[in-house]
Amino acid sequence: MLGVSGAVHFHPGEVENDDCLTEEIFDARQYAAAADSLLKAGDRKEAAEQMRRSIKRSKAALADIEMPAQDA
Numbered sequence: 557m558l559g560v561s562g563a564v565h566f567h568p569g570e571v572e573n574d575d576c577l578t579e580e581i582f583d584a585r586q587y588a589a590a591a592d593s594l595l596k597a598g599d600r601k602e603a604a605e606q607m608r609r610s611i612k613r614s615k616a617a618l619a620d621i622e623m624p625a626q627d628a
Contacts, residue, residue, distance in 0.1 A: 573620050580617035584610045 587610035594603035 573623050573626065575620065575624070577617045577620060580613045580620065584613040584617070587613065 587606045591603045591606035591610060594600075594606060
């Protein structure tokens with residue numbers, strides 16, 4: 557998922573495109589809040605991992621915006 561640059565890259569089938577961002581936004585906020593708590597507790601390694609998860613969910617939301625949902 558993370559490239560050499562640290563950027564999150566998606567591959568086909570990794571993003572559920574449903575034209576709704578609610579789940580992605582909720583998850584991203586939860587991971588970011590966990591990262592904040594962990595950083596305050598001094599656990600930088602796990603805080604970074606939680607922030608990566610937050611970014612991944614934010615990127616999924618962006619992909620959902622950029623690609624119209626496929627009608628089933």
